[in-house]
Amino acid sequence: MITDLHLDVRGPGLRAGLTHALREAVRMGRLAPGTLLPPSRSLAADLGVSRNTVADSYAELVAEGWLTARQGSGTRVARRAEPNPADPPAARTKPAQRPAFGLQPGSPDLAGFPRRAWLTAARHALTAAPHDAFGYGDALGQVQLRTALADYLARARGVYAEPERIVVCSGFHHGLALTAQALRTRQVRAVAVEAYGLDHHRGLLTGAGLRTPPLHVDEHGARIDDLARLRGVGAVLLTPAHQHPTGGTLHPDRRTAAVDWACSTGGLIMEDDYDGEFRYDRPPVGALQGLAPERVVYFGSVSKSLAPGVRLGWMVLPEELVPEIVAAKGHGDYMTSALGQLTLAEFITSGAYDRHVRSMRLRYRRRRDELVTALARRAPAVRVTGLAAGLQAVLELPRGTESSVVRAAAREGLAVTGIAAFRYEPAGSDRESPRRDALVVNYAAPPDSAWACALDTLCRVMP
Amino acid sequence: MITDLHLDVRGPGLRAGLTHALREAVRMGRLAPGTLLPPSRSLAADLGVSRNTVADSYAELVAEGWLTARQGSGTRVARRAEPNPADPPAARTKPAQRPAFGLQPGSPDLAGFPRRAWLTAARHALTAAPHDAFGYGDALGQVQLRTALADYLARARGVYAEPERIVVCSGFHHGLALTAQALRTRQVRAVAVEAYGLDHHRGLLTGAGLRTPPLHVDEHGARIDDLARLRGVGAVLLTPAHQHPTGGTLHPDRRTAAVDWACSTGGLIMEDDYDGEFRYDRPPVGALQGLAPERVVYFGSVSKSLAPGVRLGWMVLPEELVPEIVAAKGHGDYMTSALGQLTLAEFITSGAYDRHVRSMRLRYRRRRDELVTALARRAPAVRVTGLAAGLQAVLELPRGTESSVVRAAAREGLAVTGIAAFRYEPAGSDRESPRRDALVVNYAAPPDSAWACALDTLCRVMP
Numbered sequence A, B: 001m002i003t004d005l006h007l008d009v010r011g012p013g014l015r016a017g018l019t020h021a022l023r024e025a026v027r028m029g030r031l032a033p034g035t036l037l038p039p040s041r042s043l044a045a046d047l048g049v050s051r052n053t054v055a056d057s058y059a060e061l062v063a064e065g066w067l068t069a070r071q072g073s074g075t076r077v078a079r080r081a082e083p084n085p086a087d088p089p090a091a092r093t094k095p096a097q098r099p100a101f102g103l104q105p106g107s108p109d110l111a112g113f114p115r116r117a118w119l120t121a122a123r124h125a126l127t128a129a130p131h132d133a134f135g136y137g138d139a140l141g142q143v144q145l146r147t148a149l150a151d152y153l154a155r156a157r158g159v160y161a162e163p164e165r166i167v168v169c170s171g172f173h174h175g176l177a178l179t180a181q182a183l184r185t186r187q188v189r190a191v192a193v194e195a196y197g198l199d200h201h202r203g204l205l206t207g208a209g210l211r212t213p214p215l216h217v218d219e220h221g222a223r224i225d226d227l228a229r230l231r232g233v234g235a236v237l238l239t240p241a242h243q244h245p246t247g248g249t250l251h252p253d254r255r256t257a258a259v260d261w262a263c264s265t266g267g268l269i270m271e272d273d274y275d276g277e278f279r280y281d282r283p284p285v286g287a288l289q290g291l292a293p294e295r296v297v298y299f300g301s302v303s304k305s306l307a308p309g310v311r312l313g314w315m316v317l318p319e320e321l322v323p324e325i326v327a328a329k330g331h332g333d334y335m336t337s338a339l340g341q342l343t344l345a346e347f348i349t350s351g352a353y354d355r356h357v358r359s360m361r362l363r364y365r366r367r368r369d370e371l372v373t374a375l376a377r378r379a380p381a382v383r384v385t386g387l388a389a390g391l392q393a394v395l396e397l398p399r400g401t402e403s404s405v406v407r408a409a410a411r412e413g414l415a416v417t418g419i420a421a422f423r424y425e426p427a428g429s430d431r432e433s434p435r436r437d438a439l440v441v442n443y444a445a446p447p448d449s450a451w452a453c454a455l456d457t458l459c460r461v462m463p
Helices: A014-027 A040-047 A051-064 A115-128 A143-157 A172-185 A199-207 A224-229 A252-265 A319-328 A338-349 A352-378 A402-411 A448-461 B014-027 B040-047 B051-064 B115-128 B143-157 B172-185 B199-207 B224-229 B252-265 B319-328 B338-349 B352-378 B402-411 B448-461
Strands: A067-070 A074-077 A166-169 A190-194 A233-238 A268-272 A296-301 A313-316 A383-385 A392-396 A438-442 B067-070 B074-077 B166-169 B190-194 B233-238 B268-272 B296-301 B313-316 B383-385 B392-396 B438-442
Touching: A014 A051, A040 A051, A051 A067, A051 B252, A115 A338, A115 A352, A115 B115, A143 A166, A143 A296, A143 A313, A143 A338, A166 A172, A166 A319, A172 A199, A172 A233, A172 A268, A172 A296, A172 A313, A172 A319, A190 A199, A224 A233, A224 A252, A233 A252, A252 A268, A252 B051, A338 A352, A338 B338, A352 A383, A352 A392, A352 A448, A402 A438, A402 A448, B014 B051, B040 B051, B051 B067, B115 B338, B115 B352, B143 B166, B143 B296, B143 B313, B143 B338, B166 B172, B166 B319, B172 B199, B172 B233, B172 B268, B172 B296, B172 B313, B172 B319, B190 B199, B224 B233, B224 B252, B233 B252, B252 B268, B338 B352, B352 B383, B352 B392, B352 B448, B402 B438, B402 B448
Parallel strands: A190 A233, A233 A268, A268 A296, B190 B233, B233 B268, B268 B296
Antiparallel strands: A067 A074, A166 A313, A296 A313, A383 A392, A392 A438, B067 B074, B166 B313, B296 B313, B383 B392, B392 B438
16 A cells, blocks of 8 residues: 555646546556555545545546445555556657648638638628527538528529538538449449549549549540440549549530430439639539439539638539438438538628639639740740639640659749649550640649749749 | 520620520520520620620530530520429428427537637637638648647546547547448447447448447446457447436446457447536546547547537547548548637637536536426426436336327427437347336426426426
8 A cells, every 4th residue: 555645736626636636647657556545534634635525536536447446445546458658659740841832733722711701601690590500400401501502503503403402511522422322322333434533532432332434534524425335334423614634624515415324324423513613714614414403413612612621512413312312411410510501601692702702713813814924925835724714724744744844843842733643544444545744733722922933933844 | 496585684794694594495495405596696686785795695505505506507405305394393301390399319408509609719710720721621630629629638538638649520420430431441340339329320330331239238337248248349339428328327347347348359449428528416427538548439529518510529549540530531621610620629728618518517407406306396206317417317217108108298299209219129139128118308408498398398297
């Protein structure tokens, strides 16, 4: 039995402090397993606290499993099956050295996030919400947001959208995962994807047990006529308004062909409308979904129009698919904040969303024009494509120079992404994609303070 | 060819209005597939607009697939493979008739959500955040929140928590789904669960391909000694602080036994600490996780302490499991709002969270005491258990009366849940759980305005 127990009793309240100190002494091994603790009466006298304080502390630690108390044998430190780590482990991964500038695709200008307008919307939304809105939500999402989206999507994107067929999600990743799960439940085995796209999205599909045969991509988007040649394909994932990342718009004939394929085979078109709001030289091309609402799953989000960190997106579904997506969600809204949904609803209905998109469209168009002008002057051999819309442009490079340009940029502190990072050529696919060397340049992302310097560096490393 | 085309041109901008009107005419079938449209020159004259306006509209609708244009054959309405629904379909499901009062488990008092304090935290957090915080986040979650949680969980719940082993999620549902996925990747085949619990949680596990053999539950929580008898179990899901819904606290010997089982078999304990903050008559029982941080996955959330609609929770993981959960999350934070995370971090570090929990604890204790007093006076034969903690109590009923009491309550407009709704007896389990008749009464949920009446009705329908 130990009698002299040095404990640093601190923290809010004597008992809580004593309990904490004892727990730490056991955790750190200063009190070894099996050690008999002093009777509560004597420890209380030592510490100058009441006996009850000590007895309560002991009881609490017994209840937690740190100590054991047996009739007639006093209170002991419990035998523990495992020592606890005394020191936090060393950091597992060092943060990668960050380049000074980045023009990689994926993010809008985060400095443009409308903090003040968002907070105003949050205040209005949270003040007006009924108490029920803070509970477990409906699997479809908050009705205020679905109503606001139905109006917005019909108006701005030509989507046939009723609130009853809109399902709110946390962004495209979440929506794609839910759809993949529903497709698997339908016994779909394969989803055709564009031969240029994000690894990450294909990984979600293959992770759900779906094969992902590729469709070749040219300047008019995905080659839809290849669909008929692929076996067992139950759906196709497309970026019709602005192919990601090559930048083409799906040709009208191919839009029709995709709808025909879906109608004649019972297949689904998954339309990723990731940057539909941003088109500069003419009105946006409306969503493919409007042509065949019962055959298209339409995906949108605020990740490009506001910021990825808002984590809000939406799916507009064929009516018959709604129950299957609700089942995939677990018959409730377990992912997406009600507070965020209500705030976005207010943000849209108040007109703040339209204003923000308009203002960012001007900003991004200016950036795009500066990019084109600078390249024309300083690297006239480089052809720039995919310029009509979105946040990025494709800079076509001479054959065989892509990786050396990426490396040269990195040496100058500029992170850029070659188009090879998006090429998808699974083993065993029948034909190779035509090779091309290019950079995918996100001119929208850098803050204003970094843009001029990033652009200068980019021009300097062009071949 | 039609020459007289009545179009209601409205909306912002002539061209946009014309495009919208034409699109709707095609969608609604007023312009049949194949119909030849008037030349742009003549329609422009009819409408009194410039020829370019009409030509641009036609071009846009061709790009969208509504119209087709062929050299020498004019512009026609595209052949469409599918008619679009002209009217919104009838509502699929009628909202269920809602009872006047509800005492079903699951929700805290939603009227208690601290709207004003939350908005204050949001303002501070959003104003202070660096631009980067609005981008795609780290898979672990925002570091500000993980740091705040590490401090809070160590202090309030005795959790061994470093920010590097905390993963933010959207609540227990999300955390459980991620863990189930990681367990499947580890080739785990079965997770033992408590014989009383939520169907919904078991469904998540079975949906991931895991068997869920049950452990019997008595007044000291789950019978951990049954674990050794179950074959192929790689993890066990427990509610140690307050068994859900029967209300017992896991006995100290069983806490130790669970840790011993985990250490000797390499199994994992999944600790659902769903209402750990709310304990009324003594300090909360600390988390089991503190005893064996490398063998316990600890889950917590704000769903009971703030509101389910916030959709924020956390997991504290064994260090070796962190990369597996990060992989299950898709190596990024695709689910949980950065804005919400930063707001919660500020809410915790400012002390608002502690204040809110304290104030709700007082409110819920008062409710609990009123429930006990009223039942003792008006239904003295009913034994009330599970009272020490949480938001609900178990009212033990005479044998065979549970379903008739639930029905009687419903007739009076009071929704209550019998304990049978939580009993889990899979086909082929070796022994039946001891039968009991009881109600699980969530005294925390009703707003103050409804509580007196709900309590009165509850007492009136007691046998």
